[in-house]
Amino acid sequence: MRNKKTVLAAAFAAVAALTLSACGSDGGDSAKPVADVSTSSAAGTATVLDQPFAKPDLVLTDTHGHRYDLREKTEGKPTLIYFGYTNCPDVCPLTMSNIALAKRALPAADQDKLQVVFITTDPDRDTPASLGSWLKAQDPDFTGLTGDFATIQAGARKMGIGIDPAKKEKDGSIVSMHGAQVMAFSPKTDEGYVLYSEDTTADDYTRDLPRLIEGKNP
Numbered sequence: 001m002r003n004k005k006t007v008l009a010a011a012f013a014a015v016a017a018l019t020l021s022a023c024g025s026d027g028g029d030s031a032k033p034v035a036d037v038s039t040s041s042a043a044g045t046a047t048v049l050d051q052p053f054a055k056p057d058l059v060l061t062d063t064h065g066h067r068y069d070l071r072e073k074t075e076g077k078p079t080l081i082y083f084g085y086t087n088c089p090d091v092c093p094l095t096m097s098n099i100a101l102a103k104r105a106l107p108a109a110d111q112d113k114l115q116v117v118f119i120t121t122d123p124d125r126d127t128p129a130s131l132g133s134w135l136k137a138q139d140p141d142f143t144g145l146t147g148d149f150a151t152i153q154a155g156a157r158k159m160g161i162g163i164d165p166a167k168k169e170k171d172g173s174i175v176s177m178h179g180a181q182v183m184a185f186s187p188k189t190d191e192g193y194v195l196y197s198e199d200t201t202a203d204d205y206t207r208d209l210p211r212l213i214e215g216k217n218p
Helices: 009-016 070-074 091-104 108-113 128-136 151-158 202-213
Strands: 004-007 022-025 046-055 059-062 067-069 078-085 117-122 142-148 175-177 182-185 191-197
Touching: 046 202, 067 070, 078 091, 078 142, 091 117, 091 175, 091 202, 108 202, 117 128, 117 151, 128 142
Parallel strands: 004 046, 078 117, 117 142
Antiparallel strands: 022 175, 046 191, 059 067, 059 142, 078 182, 182 191
């Protein structure tokens, strides 16, 4: 059984902000070597927060180029939020694929309730069009958001998740450092109360999503 631990959100925020995944790409060719990814979670794949995080007051741009108010659009709905970028060759696509697989196992009514929001950490390259195309291959109902990096970074920090601007290495590769956690927000309180590590599998999400949709602990 997966280890689940209740922790203080304030303490976790300090740790999560320092726990970043190094995701690298050469600007498009994912077949070339990439930076290693290494993060850790003392609480296993799921952490139930003793003091939940408030949903960040973020207004960004969706894949249709429209204004998207995160709080307004997801109010009262079970919501998963993940920060990543489309050129990531490993952790980001795997995470979204695992969530997509688990979502498809839900009854149709629950699939309609669940909101999955992917917020780019690389807005210079992730335009609304490119982000929409990438997410469509995962699940056409996933929401993709882009915008000003400083705004995105501030929103992530309010959830205890650290992200850094993408950097170009000497070999031409582009490396983006970002927290690889997925946060679940309750439809009852609109607060982020469960955090999933990058080690969470599709089976883990499949098992937990029915309870998260009801605002219950996994």
